Amino acid sequence: PTLVSNFYFFWGRTEVVMKAAPGQGIVSSIVWMSDLLDEVDWEFLGGMPENATTNYFGKGQPDFKNGGYHPLEGGVQADYHNYTSVWTKEKLDWYIDGDLIRTLLYEEANEGKNYPQTPMKLSLGIWAGGDPDLPEGTIAWAGGETDYDAGPYSMYVKSARVEDFSTGKEYVYGDKSGSWESIEIVE
Numbered sequence: 001p002t003l004v005s006n007f008y009f010f011w012g013r014t015e016v017v018m019k020a021a022p023g024q025g026i027v028s029s030i031v032w033m034s035d036l037l038d039e040v041d042w043e044f045l046g047g048m049p050e051n052a053t054t055n056y057f058g059k060g061q062p063d064f065k066n067g068g069y070h071p072l073e074g075g076v077q078a079d080y081h082n083y084t085s086v087w088t089k090e091k092l093d094w095y096i097d098g099d100l101i102r103t104l105l106y107e108e109a110n111e112g113k114n115y116p117q118t119p120m121k122l123s124l125g126i127w128a129g130g131d132p133d134l135p136e137g138t139i140a141w142a143g144g145e146t147d148y149d150a151g152p153y154s155m156y157v158k159s160a161r162v163e164d165f166s167t168g169k170e171y172v173y174g175d176k177s178g179s180w181e182s183i184e185i186v187e
Contacts (some may be wrong), residue, residue, distance in 0.1 A: 008034075009164035010119040010171055010183065015084045018124075020044035020052075020076040021024045021155040025139065027128015027145030028076075028155035030083055031123040036060075036178045038116035040092065042083050045129070046153065047074040047143030052083065054102050058114030059178045066109075070094075070101045080158050088165070089117065089180055116119030117180035119171040122162055126155045 018030040026046030037060030109115035129142025168185035
């Protein structure tokens with residue numbers, strides 16, 4: 001199951017207080033996604049309870065070197081933690097419980113070409129990355145095949161907050177370039 005916001009934000013901040021699900025092959029996630037496939041992720045692998053992972057993609061380009069693993073004392077499954085991301089045209093910051101753990105600068109993402117820069121929706125969800133019908137690479141990344149008989153698997157969200165820095169009512173693409181400069185903000 002995945003919950004998706006019914007609105008977009010363009011530059012902004014999300015704050016999600018959650019507890020990740022245990023289970024080999026189970027992935028709890030906080031994902032921003034744009035219509036042009038820009039993406040910003042928090043992912044929590046059920047078989048790696050001590051780590052939060054962060055990732056980003058620009059225009060759907062599958063670059064699997066963008067991910068980061070962030071160990072968290074006490075892990076991500078035993079208690080609630082605050083996962084915050086702050087996004088501007090210059091940089092993207094990820095925080096755990098108020099501590100900055102990663103920064104991506106615009107120019108570090110293929111000189112800005114792969115920097116997430118189009119209006120996003122927020123998704124919160126849990127999925128079986130270890131489903132045997134998925135590609136081998138996905139199953140391996142998720143930590144192995146999911147044992148559905150060991151479920152149910154549950155992630156818990158205490159709260160979610162989105163702040164849209166642009167304060168737009170809607171966003172219009174001026175072209176299909178994927179550049180933030182092509183987006184018209186309708187107030």
